[in-house]
Amino acid sequence: MATPSINELPSTTETLTPSQHPTNITPTPNEPLPMETSSSINELPSAAETLTPSDNTPDPVEPIPSSDNVEEAVGEKRKRADDVKDPWWKTSLCSYFRKEASCSHGSECKYAHGEEELRRKPNNTWDPTSVRGKKAKAMKMSEEEVKEKDDGEVMFTEQMMDSIDDDGDDSVVVDPLLTKCISHLPVKWQSDELKKYIGEQGVEFKSAKKRKGMFVGFVTFENAEQVQRCLENLEGKAVGNKNLKISDVLSRTNKNMNGTKKSVKSAREAVTPLADMSYADQLEQKKTSIGQFLKKLTRNARKACPNGSSLPEWVLTSRDRGGLSCQLEGIIESPITNGYRNKCEFSVGLSIQGKPTVGFSLGNFSAGVTAVEEPVDCPNVSKIAFLYASIFQTFIEKSKLQVWNRFKHSGFWRQLTVREGRKPGVFSNEEDADSRIAEVMLMVQVCTTDSDEAEVATEFEEMAKAFAEGARASSPTLPLTVLVVQDHTGISNVAPPDAPLRLVPIPMLDNGTNQEQTNNVMTEARIHDYINNLRFSISPTAFFQVNTVTAEKLYSLAGDWADLGPNTLLFDVCCGTGTIGLTLAHRVGMVIGIEMNASAVSDAERNAKINGISNCKFICSKAEDVMSSLLKQYVGVSQIEEAKPPSNANEQISSTEEMSNSEHVDVQKIQNPPPPQEEVQNNEQKPQFENVVAIVDPPRSGLHPAVIKALRTHPRLRRLVYISCNPETLVANAIELCTPSFDEADKGNKSYRGNRKLGIAGLARRRAKSMPTSEPFKPVKAMAVDLFPHTDHCEMVMLLER
């Protein structure tokens, strides 16, 4: 499925490039131009992703040593437990013995010295690093492959099937019996590599196609013998570390879809996979899943602890909490479960039947799926968004310009984003929700490459008319505040920061609504929403939590856990439009917000102004470039404190770090950073605060290592509230924040060879080793917050203290 935000996996940290001036948007003085990558990046993961913690060690049950084992408390974790009946006795391989072929604990060691000594774990599994563990894993994987193979077909819905040749001859009819899909190909390969490989395997074929980024390729054959040869020579063949899989192909035509529909997901299944489960069960499932991540943190912290040093108390006591690294307080439910999204990104493409459609794509592009289906029965989509999607679909059906074909990289209409802003006040029930929508922003993404300017201008005029008339024809009339076009030429719909925007005037309606725009008064693209009775101005590409009422609860929780007061300096890291800092500003002395998206920062500044808030400062920069400097600048370290952490605790954090005097870091400078500066240039007298707290709310990729290092090594930062839309990266970041420091001698070499094999938790463990000596944080409590009912995703909040 999915909106690109759901399907297209977010990249890691974005790079900022100077924004281009959007053709028709007049920026206000001092306002940076809209320039962000689609905020969807920060919102939702791939539909295929679930909230299941993955680890290098798939073992679901952690051997939890006795918490009251005094020997362990003093760090002698290798000694045999007093209780010889310990069910975990010799169920894991001893890493010393493996490396050194000996272990000082000898036969007393609770870990197995070699495969012969190894016992099964109480959950009937083998140590995953052992030969038997690896064998079991391989068998499980092949069982899964067999299961997958039972389906025997791949839902391939690309237009490539209509024109298998690159000549652009769309009339070629492809016989599905003579077409096969090859899966598990290297994603880097393109058609030429695939053709070469098939030829080398002695398989004749008519045509082969593959796009970079996909792990599937499509091959057509002249006759049944060639197909047979392909199956014989390629099925199961190892390429890299994968084994090829040959499947049948489901083409787009109605005829071929008959009887095979069973394999095709609906938009509802793709976007809201939990929709058929009761909400209570969804909450239970998510809470359990967050609990698994808390256990994963414990496991990894245990592994990451320097040998010979005591395990942190929170690891030792984790057994009392069933392995959880801290108490999981529960899950905060969404007061609204239907139509809760204030932002929906609808892809534009061909449906399975080949009809231009506005909706959700049914699978991942990498798997060869680009079919788009209407957002029917997707309970997270609001009625208003659904209606705008159908209005747009009716319009593009008649448009002379084509819908986007991701496989061919051609077409014009790509995506419709519907963003809604509510009236102020409290929602009483779900029925109320739609009537609360006061403003709507429509953003249409197109690709204008090779198109005729005059034709495009006419199409935009027609489109604006279609939206205005559609809105008026609906009962009740739909709000329509602003219409923006985003021009984007990239392969996926996630637009780069400098994708130009232009405002399209909405024609005046008979009843006089939308008058502002026809008078050209509307020169800015923005809508407004309310959080905790504060008004927020939101520009087209700025991030804003998609479930506003639940976000209010999330922010209040973060504020409560942060233990704020008038003498608190609050760092709002990755602040977007300033929502967290501004809603908590009345509870602290000062807020410093850090955000890399210039238009979001501009929104944040505006939001402070319109709400009469004067104790917030917003810094436009990547957090990794300024976090350390800001801490130094705003938080003095007393001589005693300075003496406490070892000398390297405050070492230079990032080679690109710099601060401008104006505190509004120039995007150009970030791209071409000046040489590192040891000392912060700004000599302005900063107010000093007793209590320093950070609330971090990073994108899915988590915090940059330089930010983690800066937070961890600043002795005055005692409390950290981590809000995460991706528990996997929260766990990885928490490993680095909470693992005891290694001695200089044990820091090991910094060669990152072999990193590719490590998962993100493994990488974090490795990075924790080279963390400058500093007091670690400890996880205190965690809470799940369900911002995304009916989906697999869930927000997680964790309080860290030291």
Ligand SMILES: C[S@@+](CC[C@H](N)C(=O)[O-])C[C@H]1O[C@@H](n2cnc3c(N)ncnc32)[C@H](O)[C@@H]1O
């Ligand atoms: C999950 S959103 C949270 C925004 C805000 N706290 C809120 O609740 O609305 C993450 C934000 O981090 C910003 N961001 C992403 N990478 C960043 C970085 N390296 N430095 C600073 N901000 C970043 C994104 O632009 C986005 O606004």
